[in-house]
Amino acid sequence: MIVLTIVIVWFVVIxxxxxxxxxxxxxxxxxxxxxxxxxxxxxxxxxNKYKSPQEKNESS
Structure with missing residues (x-):
């Protein structure tokens, strides 16, 4: 019984x-x-900040 408990605990840990x-x-x-x-x-x-207003309108 104790071996089974140890095996179960090891499986849970792993x-x-x-x-x-x-x-x-x-x-x-x-x-x-x-x-x-x-x-x-x-x-x-x-x-996008550095584009001209015309380029912004074309890309939209």
Missing amino acids: FGGLGLLKYMLIQKERKERKVMLEKRLEHLIQS
């Missing part, structure tokens, strides 16, 4: 650790994607 690792990797990927999109948006805003 799968919990793997699940936590996967969760952390997904969060890191989402954060990187968010930063990339923010930089892209900032670049688009900056490039």
Whole structure:
């Protein structure tokens, strides 16, 4: 009975650790994607500021 308890605890620890690792990797990927999109948006805003009014109307 004690061996079964130890085995169950180890399975919970192993799968919990793997699940936590996967969760952390997904969060890191989402954060990187968010930063990339923010930089892209900032670049688009900056490039749009310097267009002439005529170019702005044509691109709309």
